[in-house]
Every structure is written in structure tokens, then in C-alpha cells.
Amino acid sequence: MSKWWIENGTFVTMDERRPVLKGHMVIEDGLIAYIGEERPADADAMPVRIDGSRLAFMPGLINTHGHAAMSLLRGYSDDEVLQTWLQDYMWPMEAKFRDEDVRWGSSLAVLEMLKSGTTTFVDMYDRMDEVAKVVDQSGMRGVLMRGAIGLCPEDVQLQKLDEAVRFAKDWNGQANGRIMTMMSPHAPYTCPPAFIEKFVQAAHDLDLPMHTHMSETAAEVEQNVREYGLRPVEHLDKLGFFSRPAFVAHAVHLTDAEIELLAARGAAVSHNPASNLKLASGVARVPDLLRAGVTVSLGTDSAASNNNLDLFDEIRLAALIHKGVSGDPTVVPAAEALKLATLGGAATIRQPMLGSLQAGMKADFIAIDTDQPHFYPQSDLVSHLAYSGSGRDVVHVWVDGIQVVKDGASTLLDEERIKHEAQACYGRLTGN
């Protein structure tokens, strides 16, 4: 029924056996049915054909950490110390958020991400029903969770936990399977140990993976040691966090022992280079994590600490910064940087059918206009995408084989309305 093909494309497959392939790809019922140099046998019988000759195709990017609704606070406060930024600017504004703010802030984020080539995003926030409805409508894939801060009385804690459990149950597998849910205590420094243990138990009961912020700043690590006598990885391990499939965001400040423990537990790391730089948190030990065999992926964090959601920016940063900081220009080469945003993302969120272009994989992929000066001479496409690519170069996006961005425009979302409503929400929140 729904079977179509791309003719004469250049495919950056993320398949190590043939990383760059010139040929054809067939999509059938949301999956990649064929990819190869040979023209598909039933080519003439298939109704839809895309001329790929001026395009490069690659797997849709996977953004493994963010807070979509905070796009409303893009540029609201910059160049401040993390705790000031959080406590004096972000948290007071977020306390004013109503359902409509989460709806339009998340819509704005989803629109920006889709248009810049991200097909799957992880979102940890509040009022998650609103986010899930946006995901459903947009055609995007979302890994969603109610992130809970436990710095509150026990009855409020339990109410948040119930909300997280209810949301996780209601929405897991919804939107034609495009939504998956997880359990997510906000961070060791914002959640008492007993509260984290309750989330771990719930994750076991629901058979769901876990996600949290961890070791973003040196200060929170020191606090962890002061309060619990352990650094965050050991602390979370003691609370059972890594007994579930799990991944942590940031992980900037790690000891060798912590890296080994993350590797031993099979825990993954969402590396957020722009946010970590902007908030002056530091530079995560990504080359060491990769050497230890830890799965690493890329996240933008929210647009309030980045300030954009273009994952190509994170790819480029990941390829650049670890060289400059380590003094070793061979670490995180171009192909590795692209892998972080694709296969690394898929492994982080435990979705093995995402992240590469191979027969049998889900048809989440993007088309990039490579007929532009910054991609010439046309030589090493992997290098060009990592070091010279941008989300603005993305022209088409498909999720489950359905085209969600066509010629740079969202097919399912009303862009003009989203921009207008997001602006209105911002005006109300700030009194402007």
C-alpha cells in the first residue's frame, strides 16, 4: 500500500559496512524496505518517487535531553551563574506556566526541532499531557516523562509521583507508537534519596527506563558528597537507579571510577555541550566515556540555556570542543560526532530500530540540500555534515515514513499560529 522510493540519492547510512552509499531507498509501511546501489526490482510499480540527486539523506537526529516548553524563555536570561539563572529567572517564570504555555512553548520547540532535522526528542517537564498532545499532532517521535523535583512536602512529592506514573501509563505507546514514556526524578540534588527510590520502584513496576540530570556542576557534586558521603554515580547506584535501563543528562564532572561504574551498569549519557558551556558548567569527559564503552548521545537542553534546538550545532560542538580541550585533534572525529546524534541517541533511548538507514529500520530520516557553497567541493560528506552542516540545510523530514517537513515547512503544524501563540504566552508571562 504505502510503498515509495527515493531515486539516486546519497545516503549517510550510519551503517559501518557502507557509511556513504549512492543509490536508492524504498519505504514501505513506515519501514525502510530496501536500501542499496541497485535500482529496486519493483521501481516502476511504486507510485511515489523522490529525486535524490541534489540531496543527502541521513537518519533523523535524536535529541536526548530537553525541556521543550522552556523555548518560551529563549533569551529571557543569559550570561548568568547557573543557580542565579535557575532560582531567580527560570523557576519563578516557570511557576507562572499554565497548560497553554506548555502547549505553545512545546509546539514552538517541536517545530524548530523538526525543521532542523530532529525526528525524536526526549522531554522532561511538567504538564506533560500537553506535550504528548503536541507530539501526537506533529508527527514527531517523543520520549516523554514528568520530571519531578522533590524539594517539597511529602504529600506534594507523592502527588508528583502519581502524576508521573499516571502520565507514563496513559501515553506509553500512544500516537501510533511514536510516544514512549520513562520515569524521571529531576536530579540527585533536587530529590531526597527516598523520593528517588520511589521512582525506581515505579519504573520497575511499569517496566520503564529512567532518566535524570546528574553532575552538571561541580557544586552539586560537592553537595552530594557532603550530604550523602558519595559522588552522584555511586549515590544513584545505591538507590537502584541503574538497576533499570537508564541514562543521565550532562555528566560533566566524573571521576574515572564513576565512568567505569556507568560502563559496568550499561548507563548512557546525554551530552549537552552548548548548555554546559553557556552555563559555565564545564566540558564533559566524552572521549573518556567513549573509550570506556559508555553510550553517549547529544542533547540541546532547553532553548533557555542554548539558545536553540538545532542538533547540528551540538554535533559540531561535540566534534570541536573535545579536541580543543584535550589537546588531541583525533578525538571525536566527524563520523563519531554524527554517530552521537543518531545511533548513540537510539541506544540511549533503547530504540534499536532508529538511528541508521538499513532495511528493516524505522523510516525516520532527513534530506539535506548539499548543493550549497559550504558543502563544496563535494568530497567527504560525513565531514561536511559534521563541520559545515546546519539544521537550516534540512529540506525534508520523514518519521515512520510520513513526510512531516516538506521543502522546509512543517506539513502537520500551523507555523504561523504557533509563532503567534508563543509570542502571546511570552507577553503574558513577562507582562510585555
Next chain:
Amino acid sequence: MSKWWIENGTFVTMDERRPVLKGHMVIEDGLIAYIGEERPADADAMPVRIDGSRLAFMPGLINTHGHAAMSLLRGYSDDEVLQTWLQDYMWPMEAKFRDEDVRWGSSLAVLEMLKSGTTTFVDMYDRMDEVAKVVDQSGMRGVLMRGAIGLCPEDVQLQKLDEAVRFAKDWNGQANGRIMTMMSPHAPYTCPPAFIEKFVQAAHDLDLPMHTHMSETAAEVEQNVREYGLRPVEHLDKLGFFSRPAFVAHAVHLTDAEIELLAARGAAVSHNPASNLKLASGVARVPDLLRAGVTVSLGTDSAASNNNLDLFDEIRLAALIHKGVSGDPTVVPAAEALKLATLGGAATIRQPMLGSLQAGMKADFIAIDTDQPHFYPQSDLVSHLAYSGSGRDVVHVWVDGIQVVKDGASTLLDEERIKHEAQACYGRLTGN
């Protein structure tokens, strides 16, 4: 005669008295004749009008260090140690360059720069007549110099010096004043002291500024100390380099004393963050340079070590990386990062009529489409441009009041031909 105006624009002026202005701008004979909130008195009499209501305008960006022709080597060799990259990949390939390679490599670079909002670039290379002809044709502004490596017999050295002098004389002030020339020994580690002194003398004779690479890697600084008993700033100072108006590229490895000496001499620094990271050279002490009062600007370096020429990428890197590396999130705030690429660039190349939007300044400016999701909510435009902007957001570009990019396309260059010829040159150079 040539008088026209922009109606209802938002102007990021780089004028501290009114950094962001909503209003109108009048261009007359290549200069900004008026900018202000009030409608121009003779508005109805002026023949051309641009509706600025969905655009942001800012000064054209100034790229203060690069080697345009090396765009042909974009992606040719990545993720290698600097000396290997230079000696085993770049220099052997560059030795094969003929006039046509410099012509088409530079054309490709100029096209990429113009389309991404750079209106002035500094170029240090060989066969500079070819580069100058490209600048003349493109409508761009160029600060051009024959960069000379002195690791050769004395007669070859003198031949290079003669070439540099001849080029500087022939082209200074050409292309309706859009070309200025400088004198440029390549670097202290590639030029014997006597050769540098000859360039200094020539710069005095011709009354031209000077430019060179300096202290890009720790190894070259050590070599300088070993060979000459001085670190590069003191070494160049001793050779009279800073007796001329001068600026150096990179300046990654500096002592406090060197920073003070640069400040005392009024020497400027071209900061090349992407190139320094990619080649693992390190991170320049930009916050310390700025505190000391040294003029700092931004350069892409060549596309072979970046690998793109979008100065917005350098703006973003400059705003991010110094926070992350210093641990201080208040350094290089958004407005400072934009200043590096505009006013800082103008001061570096000693062109006080560039870098801001004020009456009497040259009409080098760009228009950015801010009606896109990554610029919403429309709040702090300076922050949005620094942290979320890209050269792909630039829609129009003017130099001397003449439109050189319209709706994203070069008005004076043949883009299809340039891409084709650059690809052909690359094929011939690599045998592909």
C-alpha cells in the same frame, strides 16, 4: 541620485547609545545618511524602499583571518595533528595550486561568506592577484596580502617580498576603495627574523598595516623560546612588527606579560575559535585580552580547518566556549560576541567607518529573517542573533550601499559556475 530607505526595520546598531532601534534607515551614495525612529523627512521623494518589518538589520560581519582559496580543501583532511595536517596534507596540495585553483577556491569562499552575512574578509595567501580580481567582481570588501613563508633560500625570500610589495602597491584602494592591502610575513616560526624585519621596513615604506600568525600552538611558542630566547610577542616586538598598526591571528598561548605588551602596542588579535578547537591548538585567553583592552575580532581561518566560513558560528563559539572553559558564565556575553564580529573587526583592520549602523558610516549591512521559530519569542534580539543565529538566516547583504545578496542569492557572482569550477579544480588536484 542613489538614495533609498528601509522602512520599519529593527536595527541592531552596535551603537551603545541605542543598541536596538526600531525605525528607518536612509542610504545615500554608499553611506548611511540617516538612521532613527522618525520617518525620514524626504521619505516620499526617495525611489527605492525596502519593507523591513520582518527583518533585522545589523552591520555586515568582518572576518579578520582566512585563506579563501583553501576552501578547495574543505574536508580533504580532518581530525589530524596540526603539523601532520599542514605538512602531509595541506602544503603538498597547495604546492599544486595554479592560478585557476586560487581563483575558484577564493570565489567559492567569497560566495559562502557573502551569503552568510560577511561583508569584509581578510585574506593572506599566494597568487593574490586572483583573489583581488574575485573581490573586485563580487562586490565584497577585502583586506588582502601576500603571506610569505621564509623557509627558503634568500633569493626566493626576496622574490616573495617583491611580490608582496608589488601586490600591496597595485591593489591598495582598488575596486572603488573596497580593497585594502597589508604586509604579512606568515609566522615567526616560518620566517627568519631578518625576513620579518624586511617586511616591517616595507610596511613602513608603504605606510601599510601588518598581519601575521602568532602563538597558535604551544609547540611553536616553545620553539620560538628555544631559537630566539623570547616568546613570540616579545620577539615580534623586537623585530619592529608592532611599530606598525598590526594584528595577529590566533594568539592562543599568551602570558600575562604578552597580553600587556599587545595592549601597550595597540596590537589587535583575530580570534579563530573553531580552527583552534579543531586543530586542538587550545582556547585563546579572550576574556583576559578584553580586560586588558586589546582589540579582539573573529576569524574563521580557512575552510580546511573549520570547516565553514559562517561567522555566526564563530560568534556563537566565542560566546559559549570562554564561559565553559573559564567557569564564569558572565564572560563574553551576547552583545560582546556580536561586537567582536563587527566593531572589533573594524578596529582590527583599521576601518573606523565599518562595524556599526550610524549616520556617516559606510553602508555595509545585512538583513536577517527573524520570522523563524528559532528567533521566537521575539524578545532579546541581540541574544537571539548571538546564540541562535546562522548565516543561513541572512537574506540580503549590502556593501557600500550596493546589494550583493538578494533573497539569499549573490547578485554579482555566478553561483552555479563557481560550484562547478571549484569541483573541477578539486578533482584535478586530487586525481578524482
